[in-house]
Amino acid sequence: MSIHHPIDPSQPSAATDVSQDNVARFQAASPRRARWQVINSFIPYALLWFAMVRSLAISYWLMLPIAILAAGFLARIFIIFHDCGHASFFTSKRANNTVGAIAGLLLLTPYRHWRWQHALHHGTAGDLDRRGFGDIWTLTVQEYLHSTRWRRLAYRLARNPIVLFVIAPLYVFVVHHRLAESSAPTRERRSVVLTNWALLAIVLAMSVVIGLKAFLLIQLTVSAIAGSLGLWLFYVQHQFDGAYWARSEEWNYTAAALQGSSFYKLPRILQWFTGNIGFHHIHHLNPRIPNYHLQRCHEGDPFFLTIKPVTLLASLKSLTFRLWDEQRQVFVGFRNLATA
Numbered sequence: 001m002s003i004h005h006p007i008d009p010s011q012p013s014a015a016t017d018v019s020q021d022n023v024a025r026f027q028a029a030s031p032r033r034a035r036w037q038v039i040n041s042f043i044p045y046a047l048l049w050f051a052m053v054r055s056l057a058i059s060y061w062l063m064l065p066i067a068i069l070a071a072g073f074l075a076r077i078f079i080i081f082h083d084c085g086h087a088s089f090f091t092s093k094r095a096n097n098t099v100g101a102i103a104g105l106l107l108l109t110p111y112r113h114w115r116w117q118h119a120l121h122h123g124t125a126g127d128l129d130r131r132g133f134g135d136i137w138t139l140t141v142q143e144y145l146h147s148t149r150w151r152r153l154a155y156r157l158a159r160n161p162i163v164l165f166v167i168a169p170l171y172v173f174v175v176h177h178r179l180a181e182s183s184a185p186t187r188e189r190r191s192v193v194l195t196n197w198a199l200l201a202i203v204l205a206m207s208v209v210i211g212l213k214a215f216l217l218i219q220l221t222v223s224a225i226a227g228s229l230g231l232w233l234f235y236v237q238h239q240f241d242g243a244y245w246a247r248s249e250e251w252n253y254t255a256a257a258l259q260g261s262s263f264y265k266l267p268r269i270l271q272w273f274t275g276n277i278g279f280h281h282i283h284h285l286n287p288r289i290p291n292y293h294l295q296r297c298h299e300g301d302p303f304f305l306t307i308k309p310v311t312l313l314a315s316l317k318s319l320t321f322r323l324w325d326e327q328r329q330v331f332v333g334f335r336n337l338a339t340a
Contacts, residue, residue: 034095
């Protein structure tokens with residue numbers, strides 16, 4: 001299942017200045033670029049795994065710096081996995097699904113099930129009446145004030161940075177992805193079962209080759225670091241100063257894409273490891289544009305150059321965001337409730 005929304009210039013938003021032709025011309029996948037990204041992402045990750053196994057035999061602390069680098073490559077592999085899910089990475093449907101499924105095993109994530117959930121996210125991002133599809137739990141000020149004491153406590157825990165960026169990522173990739181959504185189509189639910197069996201086979205094989213303890217130490221360390229990076233990126237991409245949220249009757253796909261998804265301007269090395277996903281406004285505007293064309297698309301239309309970027313330093317302010325104030329159309333912290 002996939003949901004793709006073309007730009008609709010009839011929609012009332014500032015985004016009508018975007019040229020459909022300028023954006024659509026970047027949709028075409030490049031087999032050469034795609035193959036090169038697979039080579040420069042999967043092969044270094046495999047070599048780093050070998051280095052982690054050897055260094056762990058000496059010391060966990062010797063292995064840890066290598067694990068941090070490996071997590072960067074795993075984050076890059078996630079972007080490839082993500083693009084395959086949008087059928088944008090390769091021109092071939094089979095190639096997208098094959099590479100996506102292989103990357104999913106490295107990410108402990110069932111490819112087809114995740115693809116289905118992520119398509120729902122693209123169709124509902126920024127819609128206050130359709131929250132809960134692949135997004136971060138977000139309440140409005142009024143919803144929080146009218147919540148029970150236990151729901152408030154649960155929400156405060158869920159929005160705590162330690163829980164959100166340290167505990168939650170490992171839970172999501174190790175535990176949550178082992179379970180299928182009851183509302184998912186049959187094929188998508190089956191993909192969860194097949195992925196779980198494949199991961200069990202990998203765990204057993206690696207236990208024989210390097211030992212269960214060594215495998216778990218390496219895998220969980222890398223998954224935790226990469227997961228924290230990934231969740232932070234996802235958080236900043238939709239929870240930032242100037243973000244867009246609206247009720248369904250006023251919700252606009254184009255506005256949600258360009259105003260509700262950030263342009264996260266990262267240093268060049270971080271942009272490389274994160275596969276240009278900082279150009280998230282472009283990605284939500286047209287998910288069929290592969291990651292290796294996002295920057296060129298951004299620079300190819302004068303309208304995009306008017307979008308204010310979120311810098312690495314400025315993004316830290318997002319750590320204080322807890323609730324959406326519908327009246328003022330801003331994110332606020334719990335301390336602002338008295339004046340909200």
